[in-house]
Amino acid sequence: MPALAVRFRDRLPVSDSTPLVSLGEGGTPLVHAPRLSEGLGLDLWFKVEGANPTGSFKDRGMAIAVARALEAGARTVVCASTGNTAASAAAYAARAGLRAVVLVPAAGVAAPKLFQAVTAGARLLEIRGSFDEALDAAQELAGDDEFVLVNSLNPDRIEGQKTAAFEIIEELGAAPDVLALPYGGGGNTCAYARGFDESGELPRLVAGEASDRAVTAASAIRIARPAHQADAEAAIARSGGTIVSLSDDEIRAAWRLLAESEGIVAELSSAAGLAALIQEAGGSGLRAVCVLTGHGLKDPVISTGVVAVQVDPDPDAIREAAR
Numbered sequence: 001m002p003a004l005a006v007r008f009r010d011r012l013p014v015s016d017s018t019p020l021v022s023l024g025e026g027g028t029p030l031v032h033a034p035r036l037s038e039g040l041g042l043d044l045w046f047k048v049e050g051a052n053p054t055g056s057f058k059d060r061g062m063a064i065a066v067a068r069a070l071e072a073g074a075r076t077v078v079c080a081s082t083g084n085t086a087a088s089a090a091a092y093a094a095r096a097g098l099r100a101v102v103l104v105p106a107a108g109v110a111a112p113k114l115f116q117a118v119t120a121g122a123r124l125l126e127i128r129g130s131f132d133e134a135l136d137a138a139q140e141l142a143g144d145d146e147f148v149l150v151n152s153l154n155p156d157r158i159e160g161q162k163t164a165a166f167e168i169i170e171e172l173g174a175a176p177d178v179l180a181l182p183y184g185g186g187g188n189t190c191a192y193a194r195g196f197d198e199s200g201e202l203p204r205l206v207a208g209e210a211s212d213r214a215v216t217a218a219s220a221i222r223i224a225r226p227a228h229q230a231d232a233e234a235a236i237a238r239s240g241g242t243i244v245s246l247s248d249d250e251i252r253a254a255w256r257l258l259a260e261s262e263g264i265v266a267e268l269s270s271a272a273g274l275a276a277l278i279q280e281a282g283g284s285g286l287r288a289v290c291v292l293t294g295h296g297l298k299d300p301v302i303s304t305g306v307v308a309v310q311v312d313p314d315p316d317a318i319r320e321a322a323r
């Protein structure tokens with residue numbers, strides 16, 4: 001499949017002078033969920049964004065933001081991150097031959113995301129403070145010429161991310177009735193709203209946030225002050241949708257239900273969209289697309305409560321143990 005910047009060229013801020021920086025982002029599966037549709041009283045589809053090159057939707061926006069930074073003559077990109085932005089910035093900067101400086105809170109970022117960032121050659125700095133403080137610092141740094149900010153405050157990120165809405169419409173033939181997703185900083189909510197608006201059909205947006213934003217186990221949405229709050233909440237209201245505040249137990253229950261019912265192991269944070277959808281639209285029979293923002297292998301620290309049973313390589317013993 002051609003790169004996003006090629007497929008959606010006329011709807012993205014790219015021109016003949018913009019270099020192509022692509023790792024094959026976008027074109028992710030839209031998977032129907034027959035068992036959950038039946039169980040929840042919905043016509044439910046999942047947009048599996050964990051299938052992007054670094055395992056999250058951030059790659060859609062990063063491909064465009066890094067290409068534009070390169071076009072502008074940047075040498076170094078900078079971001080604050082709860083992990084996935086760092087992994088994505090590192091990969092796309094490497095691809096473009098740029099330096100990446102990634103700022104993460106010193107505690108609680110999932111190890112695989114740090115592994116991705118460091119392996120791709122980013123300068124990883126752990127900030128003694130929260131994500132919100134790291135973002136303030138990154139914004140200040142981006143005020144001088146040396147650094148280009150590649151957080152979603154960079155409008156090119158939102159532009160790239162809106163392409164997921166185009167893909168959903170292409171595949172379903174129309175926008176769904178409802179689109180559900182997790183709400184961290186709100187950049188992705190704004191991106192979907194823009195993509196659907198530009199296509200002339202905005203579904204009801206149902207956004208799941210952690211009720212205790214600052215300390216949730218869902219580390220990708222552990223953001224106390226959403227940078228896009230005003231725009232995201234305006235878009236949700238305009239769509240006739242809503243924001244659902246969720247306990248960690250509710251997010252975990254949706255995460256497990258998704259994995260056990262459909263075989264899709266997503267990031268814990270991704271399940272906030274499903275948990276919100278169940279509360280808001282369960283039983284409605286509506287067509288719903290739920291965005292699974294990140295791959296489950298990115299945040300495998302959650303105890304599954306599974307204890308492996310050891311058994312001899314003997315068919316009778318295995319038959320017995322498999323009961």
Ligand SMILES: *Cc1c(COP(=O)(O)O)cnc(C)c1O
Nearest residue numbers: 084184185186187188220293294
């Ligand atoms: C970044 C991220 C989010 C939150 O997206 P926002 O644009 O900050 O609302 C949710 N889930 C995952 C896996 C993420 O990486």
